[in-house]
Amino acid sequence: xxxxxxxxxxxxxxxxxxxxxxxxxxxxxxxxxxxxxxxxxxxxxxxxxxxxxxxxxxxxxxxxxxxxxxxxxxxxxxxxxxxxxxxxxxxxxxxxxxxxxxxxxxxxxxxxxxxxxxxxxxxxxxxxxxxxxxxxxxxxxxxxxxxxxxxxxxxxxxxxxxxxxxxxxxxxxxxxxxxxxxxxxxxxxxxxxxxxxxxxxxx
Amino acid sequence: xxxxxxxxxxxxxxxxxxxxxxxxxxxxxxxxxxxxxxxxxxxxxxxxxxxxxxxxxxxxxxxxxxxxxxxxxxxxxxxxxxxxxxxxxxxxxxxxxxxxxxxxxxxxxxxxxxxxxxxxxxxxxxxxxxxxxxxxxxxxxxxxxxxxxxxxxxxxxxxxxxxxxxxxxxxxxxxxxxxxxxxxxxxxxxxxxxxxxxxxxxxxxxxx
Numbered sequence: 001x002x003x004x005x006x007x008x009x010x011x012x013x014x015x016x017x018x019x020x021x022x023x024x025x026x027x028x029x030x031x032x033x034x035x036x037x038x039x040x041x042x043x044x045x046x047x048x049x050x051x052x053x054x055x056x057x058x059x060x061x062x063x064x065x066x067x068x069x070x071x072x073x074x075x076x077x078x079x080x081x082x083x084x085x086x087x088x089x090x091x092x093x094x095x096x097x098x099x100x101x102x103x104x105x106x107x108x109x110x111x112x113x114x115x116x117x118x119x120x121x122x123x124x125x126x127x128x129x130x131x132x133x134x135x136x137x138x139x140x141x142x143x144x145x146x147x148x149x150x151x152x153x154x155x156x157x158x159x160x161x162x163x164x165x166x167x168x169x170x171x172x173x174x175x176x177x178x179x180x181x182x183x184x185x186x187x188x189x190x191x192x193x194x195x196x197x198x199x200x201x202x203x
Numbered sequence: 204x205x206x207x208x209x210x211x212x213x214x215x216x217x218x219x220x221x222x223x224x225x226x227x228x229x230x231x232x233x234x235x236x237x238x239x240x241x242x243x244x245x246x247x248x249x250x251x252x253x254x255x256x257x258x259x260x261x262x263x264x265x266x267x268x269x270x271x272x273x274x275x276x277x278x279x280x281x282x283x284x285x286x287x288x289x290x291x292x293x294x295x296x297x298x299x300x301x302x303x304x305x306x307x308x309x310x311x312x313x314x315x316x317x318x319x320x321x322x323x324x325x326x327x328x329x330x331x332x333x334x335x336x337x338x339x340x341x342x343x344x345x346x347x348x349x350x351x352x353x354x355x356x357x358x359x360x361x362x363x364x365x366x367x368x369x370x371x372x373x374x375x376x377x378x379x380x381x382x383x384x385x386x387x388x389x390x391x392x393x394x395x396x397x398x399x400x401x402x403x404x405x406x407x408x409x410x411x
Contacts (some may be wrong), residue, residue, distance in 0.1 A: 005297070014386075017393075018371075019393075020365065021370055021371055024368065026368075055393070059365050059396070069275070070301070071250075078279065081276065082243070192226065193226040193230075195226075
């Protein structure tokens with residue numbers, strides 16, 4: 001159980017408690033002003049503020065203590081856990097009813113779709129099925145509003161990029177693109193965001 | 204004379220941290236929407252995005268590698284199984300860190316884990332800095348001791364502020380306490396670290 005310091009009764013305590021966020025510019029205007037006014041006349045708290053940088057350095061050293069985790073090893077264990085039937089995503093309570101009603105319709109549509117389709121795609125996007133190969137997209141890209149189809153097409157061609165899937169619900173596209181192409185996309189004024197999807201470099 | 208790097212210097216140890224702006228949040232929410240539909244590939248993308256951040260957070264909370272991995276996977280398993288329960292009232296990262304925080308406290312309550320500073324490994328390239336004057340290993344042992352004196356609740360506040368750039372209101376959401384409590388924890392945690400800092404600066408000045 002933590003003891004709450006009566007901050008309003010000790011201005012120095014209140015100000016020093018805020019200094020880490022003050023140094024990062026993360027306080028609201030009111031608190032920022034209060035701290036600034038206090039610092040003007042308080043040498044002790046100015047000394048505390050001056051200690052923020054060494055404090056960060058100190059913690060950076062502490063941060064280097066443990067070796068980083070192994071993402072792929074952790075993910076492998078997670079996959080093994082996910083194979084167990086009891087760890088499927090928990091459906092909301094209305095879901096069984098909805099699934100029951102939808103099941104027949106989905107099965108029928110799926111059957112019709114499979115009949116009509118014999119050219120399976122040779123890629124898998126982020127929304128690929130659970131049993132599919134890992135993601136084969138390199139980057140997630142969002143274009144600025146108003147970008148025309150022609151401008152988009154020319155940009156992708158210029159950067160050697162191809163669309164894997166998209167747009168997502170938030171208007172993002174999944175692309176296959178070389179790392180140099182990704183850099184080119186990032187530099188383009190048409191692109192609002194271009195982020196690599198994989199921890200490894202883009203192919 | 205000790206020389207300190209900038210407060211805003213790159214803090215990651217080689218791991219490219221994902222961006223934390225609105226665009227990044229949008230991407231994460233798109234992934235979550237897909238996870239709600241049971242898409243494993245999207246879950247794995249989110250897993251890769253969060254693994255470095257959660258590892259860093261949990262390793263300072265728990266300070267025990269095996270337990271860190273277990274709690275980290277338990278945390279992301281909740282994201283996989285209960286993505287529907289995220290209601291969007293907070294940032295997705297706040298929700299996930301909140302799960303990790305509660306899981307870590309529960310794990311600590313199950314096991315009384317001492318901090319064994321002798322087990323701490325040194326990185327291959329520690330780089331220059333004041334630690335060279337004191338001896339890197341010695342400095343890290345003392346840091347480990349100082350951090351171990353803080354409660355997990357206090358360590359969490361320090362970690363989320365100094366390494367995850369969270370404002371105190373967001374930290375309050377993660378740890379589930381009033382903002383005033385976060386400030387209080389920061390005051391005490393900071394005071395303890397400040398003592399160590401003074402101690403180190405004094406030792407540095409005493410060196411030839």
